[in-house]
Amino acid sequence: EMAELEGAAKAGLIGRIRPPRHPTPTRQPTLLAQRQAGAAEPNAISPLVGWRRRLGRHVEERETREMAELVTRTSQQRTGARRLWARRRDHSARPTVTADVRGDAERLVREMALTSTRTASGALIDSKAAKKAKKRVLILISDTGGGHRASAEALEAALAQVSPDKVDVDIVDIWTQYGAWPFNTMVEGYRVAAKYPQLLWRPCYFLTSCPPVMACINLQMRLTCTQGFTQCMRDHDPHLVVSMHPLAQHVPINVLEKLGGGERKVPFATVVTDLGSAHATWFDKRVDTCFVPSDAVRRVGERCGLVASQLRQHGLPVRPSFWTGGHKREALAAELDLNAERKTVLIVGGGDGVGSLETIVTSMAGEAARRVPDKAQIVVVCGKNAKLQAKLVEKTWTGVDVRVRGFISRMSDYMEVADCIVTKAGPGTIAEAAIRGLPTMLSSFLPGQEAGNVPFVIDSGFGEYSARPRKIARTVTGWLQDGSKLDAMSEAAAKAGEPHSTGTTAIASDLMEVINGAHLSLSESERLLQQSAQ
Numbered sequence: 231e232m233a234e235l236e237g238a239a240k241a242g243l244i245g246r247i248r249p250p251r252h253p254t255p256t257r258q259p260t261l262l263a264q265r266q267a268g269a270a271e272p273n274a275i276s277p278l279v280g281w282r283r284r285l286g287r288h289v290e291e292r293e294t295r296e297m298a299e300l301v302t303r304t305s306q307q308r309t310g311a312r313r314l315w316a317r318r319r320d321h322s323a324r325p326t327v328t329a330d331v332r333g334d335a336e337r338l339v340r341e342m343a344l345t346s347t348r349t350a351s352g353a354l355i356d357s358k359a360a361k362k363a364k365k366r367v368l369i370l371i372s373d374t375g376g377g378h379r380a381s382a383e384a385l386e387a388a389l390a391q392v393s394p395d396k397v398d399v400d401i402v403d404i405w406t407q408y409g410a411w412p413f414n415t416m417v418e419g420y421r422v423a424a425k426y427p428q429l430l431w432r433p434c435y436f437l438t439s440c441p442p443v444m445a446c447i448n449l450q451m452r453l454t455c456t457q458g459f460t461q462c463m464r465d466h467d468p469h470l471v472v473s474m475h476p477l478a479q480h481v482p483i484n485v486l487e488k489l490g491g492g493e494r495k496v497p498f499a500t501v502v503t504d505l506g507s508a509h510a511t512w513f514d515k516r517v518d519t520c521f522v523p524s525d526a527v528r529r530v531g532e533r534c535g536l537v538a539s540q541l542r543q544h545g546l547p548v549r550p551s552f553w554t555g556g557h558k559r560e561a562l563a564a565e566l567d568l569n570a571e572r573k574t575v576l577i578v579g580g581g582d583g584v585g586s587l588e589t590i591v592t593s594m595a596g597e598a599a600r601r602v603p604d605k606a607q608i609v610v611v612c613g614k615n616a617k618l619q620a621k622l623v624e625k626t627w628t629g630v631d632v633r634v635r636g637f638i639s640r641m642s643d644y645m646e647v648a649d650c651i652v653t654k655a656g657p658g659t660i661a662e663a664a665i666r667g668l669p670t671m672l673s674s675f676l677p678g679q680e681a682g683n684v685p686f687v688i689d690s691g692f693g694e695y696s697a698r699p700r701k702i703a704r705t706v707t708g709w710l711q712d713g714s715k716l717d718a719m720s721e722a723a724a725k726a727g728e729p730h731s732t733g734t735t736a737i738a739s740d741l742m743e744v745i746n747g748a749h750l751s752l753s754e755s756e757r758l759l760q761q762s763a764q
Contacts, residue, residue, distance in 0.1 A: 364396055368399075368471045369473075372416055377656055385399075397742075405478075413455060435677060444511065470497050471499070479514040479517065486498065494516070505660060506680075508531075517536075519741075545736070553734065573649050574649050575607070575609070577609065579613050588622065590703075602707060610634045641662065649709075649710065650669040650671065657680070662730075691726075
């Protein structure tokens with residue numbers, strides 16, 4: 231402190247002072263201690279304290295003046311840079327910009343574009359090293375049913391086939407892993423709602439179709455889940471984000487924009503996995519590309535504000551085993567422990583085994599035993615419903631062979647052996663059944679979400695719908711008795727399934743084009759040019 235005061239005295243800011251006897255001043259007694267000692271209260275501040283305060287005020291005023299001058303100079307420089315950039319962009323004023331300045335600016339943009347790129351967190355990385363590394367693709371889903379993950383895994387396999395050893399794919403259930411309560415319980419909530427579609431699912435679906443309600447939900451998502459989703463993006467640092475769930479558009483895009491400083495640097499694509507209809511939450515006007523599987527879904531996207539350049543129509547993503555033709559039926563039947571000589575009815579309850587499977591199987595077995603005794607076999611896929619699987623295995627069946635399975639991975643082979651299928655109106659199962667040319671009997675659908683899949687099957691001529699187990703059994707048994715009708719429906723199914731057999735690889739090819747074509751945006755290039763001009 232004394233050294234600072236001496237320096238101020240030499241500068242003429244304050245009068246010279248005499249140094250105290252001791253180099254380090256002793257601590258002055260407090261006012262309370264002086265009162266207790268009987269000393270009079272000081273009426274003036276000591277000279278040392280006064281000098282320090284005057285010196286502090288002087289230094290503060292000087293720093294304030296310097297800061298104001300710095301701000302003024304910076305503002306003038308920015309104004310000059312903006313004017314220079316305006317003249318640079320104005321064709322009529324181009325002669326006023328020297329060739330050296332223009333060449334330096336353009337060269338800077340080219341060099342920065344070639345030598346660096348931006349990650350999701352906004353950090354610059356060396357692009358030469360990035361080219362050698364794999365491109366990171368983040369697929370966002372939610373395990374609400376088995377279809378979203380199956381489609382995501384199919385797309386992962388297609389990306390690996392289209393660009394082998396060049397892509398690293400991460401499939402993330404973003405709501406369960408990074409969401410906040412109550413959104414991280416979405417999977418369990420879906421299972422409960424799917425068991426009571428009219429009581430729970432229907433009101434939820436149509437309430438969220440109302441824009442004010444969805445706006446409130448999006449606000450709550452942003453307030454509660456932004457931090458977790460930000461961590462997700464930083465953990466995976468993707469070159470491309472692909473959403474395969476209707477609720478994985480709004481908040482992730484906001485997070486990417488925030489990480490990019492107000493402008494999204496990472497491409498974002500949506501792959502709609504609904505077939506005959508789609509919820510409005512699938513479509514966000516900020517996405518780079520949105521893949522739709524049918525004309526009906528394309529029309530929904532157009533009504534939601536997406537332009538033609540954003541929409542690309544391919545088939546629905548299906549598993550790799552459906553990309554090529556099937557194997558010989560007899561060999562597959564032997565591998566699956568089935569009788570190739572019998573008419574085979576495949577009954578599927580979905581990934582979670584949701585639906586009145588037990589009643590349908592009982593009715594189907596009774597009708598087949600009565601009308602085609604000892605000529606049919608029923609394969610029941612219970613999915614993850616182990617309780618139902620155990621219950622059906624314990625039953626005794628007469629006049630018909632019933633084979634019960636749990637969660638299977640060879641669905642393509644079972645469809646190859648089957649003559650027809652009974653299933654809920656899930657889009658993935660319908661597309662896969664169409665590829666295998668299976669006449670399809672729809673037994674149920676989720677209101678709103680899967681309602682459009684029913685007319686897709688009926689209008690295409692390869693199936694029917696009924697929610698009554700007895701009518702389902704009578705209709706399917708009639709197909710088994712009428713071979714010509716079964717063949718005609720099989721041909722119609724194969725025709726409807728043609729786009730879906732090649733759709734997955736087509737989507738993967740387009741996504742690779744999005745990744746490889748993602749360069750610096752126009753605004754980013756302009757920003758770099760402004761910095762160079764300044």
